[in-house]
Amino acid sequence: MELKNIELRPRIVDALRYANFETVSDVIYHNETELSKILNLSSKDIKELVKCIAQEIIKPCPLIYPLTNALKMLNSGEQCMLTTGDDIIDKILGGGIMSRGITEIVGESAAGKTQLCLQLCLTVQLKKELGGLEGGAVYISTEGNIQMLIKRTRQMTHAMKQRYDDHLKDVDLLDNIKYITVPDLDTQYQVLHLQLPILLSRSKIRLVIIDSIAANFRVAYNSSNGSTLLQRSKELCRLGTKLKEISDHFQLPIVCVNQVSDLFSKNDIREYIGNKDDNFWEYDYYQKQFLAGKGSKIPALGLVWSNTINSRIMLSRADRTLVGNEDNNQRTITLMMAPYAPRRWGEFYIDFEGIHGKTNEQLYY
Numbered sequence: 001m002e003l004k005n006i007e008l009r010p011r012i013v014d015a016l017r018y019a020n021f022e023t024v025s026d027v028i029y030h031n032e033t034e035l036s037k038i039l040n041l042s043s044k045d046i047k048e049l050v051k052c053i054a055q056e057i058i059k060p061c062p063l064i065y066p067l068t069n070a071l072k073m074l075n076s077g078e079q080c081m082l083t084t085g086d087d088i089i090d091k092i093l094g095g096g097i098m099s100r101g102i103t104e105i106v107g108e109s110a111a112g113k114t115q116l117c118l119q120l121c122l123t124v125q126l127k128k129e130l131g132g133l134e135g136g137a138v139y140i141s142t143e144g145n146i147q148m149l150i151k152r153t154r155q156m157t158h159a160m161k162q163r164y165d166d167h168l169k170d171v172d173l174l175d176n177i178k179y180i181t182v183p184d185l186d187t188q189y190q191v192l193h194l195q196l197p198i199l200l201s202r203s204k205i206r207l208v209i210i211d212s213i214a215a216n217f218r219v220a221y222n223s224s225n226g227s228t229l230l231q232r233s234k235e236l237c238r239l240g241t242k243l244k245e246i247s248d249h250f251q252l253p254i255v256c257v258n259q260v261s262d263l264f265s266k267n268d269i270r271e272y273i274g275n276k277d278d279n280f281w282e283y284d285y286y287q288k289q290f291l292a293g294k295g296s297k298i299p300a301l302g303l304v305w306s307n308t309i310n311s312r313i314m315l316s317r318a319d320r321t322l323v324g325n326e327d328n329n330q331r332t333i334t335l336m337m338a339p340y341a342p343r344r345w346g347e348f349y350i351d352f353e354g355i356h357g358k359t360n361e362q363l364y365y
């Protein structure tokens, strides 16, 4: 970056010109004492020069949005977490889900991902003192099963109304959830870039759900239609950046549902995780699960997408093919990674009212 693009006092500009300093790099490779000598300026002027350059360089960039958010939120005393509506699950997740950034909910079919998302669409409408964010939700679905989603949300609404009777008396919980279907990647792009920002700026939406993030990608980018992994990675990065921009601009959490792929060998772990030394905890987790014969699944979309999200919650179901497990409604929820809490897990079940924690949180070793 050229120094002439930074607004500085005339005497500092003159000193820089005199010393033939043209770019930011000319300045930042020297310490303050050296700069004071070379530029023949007072230490106050040097401090001002350094501060102006730092402000230009450290402009919020999409990839560090969560960081800038954390600072902003800390300073403004904003609500940091959105409750799931269940105390035990909240405890496992370190308070609920982050009220900014991208949270991924990943798991096998029928693990309860949609149930958890629908529950969040209801809890987001609660007052802040009850763990909500006092707004509605947008549910972007790739599957076009809107009627089923509405039916299930209506079921859960009864329990919510009973539990928070006084607070939700005048709130039409169903009316505050907007459902959008995105059957293909083009429609998804249109919705995220055009329709959603307009909707968010016109209504009091405090939560965006995308169920699922992988579905359209898996169809549009597969080896049979000639698309490359590189194209897919670029598109995933673009999507992640867009979602972070939306989250930061409208100050809301984005929850993405993701599917899992099967792990057939230890090599698949290496392919997914990359270098073991760089991602030791991830590698260790999947290897232990794989060796124990229980977790032969990894999140879809690979490492590029994993690096885009801010936290990951994994849901899984007890294996029903095992004797004794046939009617088992037993499921586990694991906070796989988050910037605010260690990895931990607990059991949960689903009933008419929604999802409920069964056991207190346990740390994963």
Ligand SMILES: Nc1ncnc2c1ncn2[C@@H]1O[C@H](COP(=O)(O)OP(=O)(O)OP(=O)(O)O)[C@@H](O)[C@H]1O
Binding pocket: 107, 108, 109, 110, 111, 112, 113, 114, 115, 116, 152, 155, 350, 351, 352, 353
């Ligand atoms: N009213 C209910 N009472 C009890 N359990 C229910 C109820 N509604 C749904 N479930 C449970 O939730 C499961 C479906 O969960 P959900 O739709 O969230 O799965 P999912 O992880 O989103 O799966 P997929 O990826 O296939 O969409 C059902 O198999 C059922 O066990």
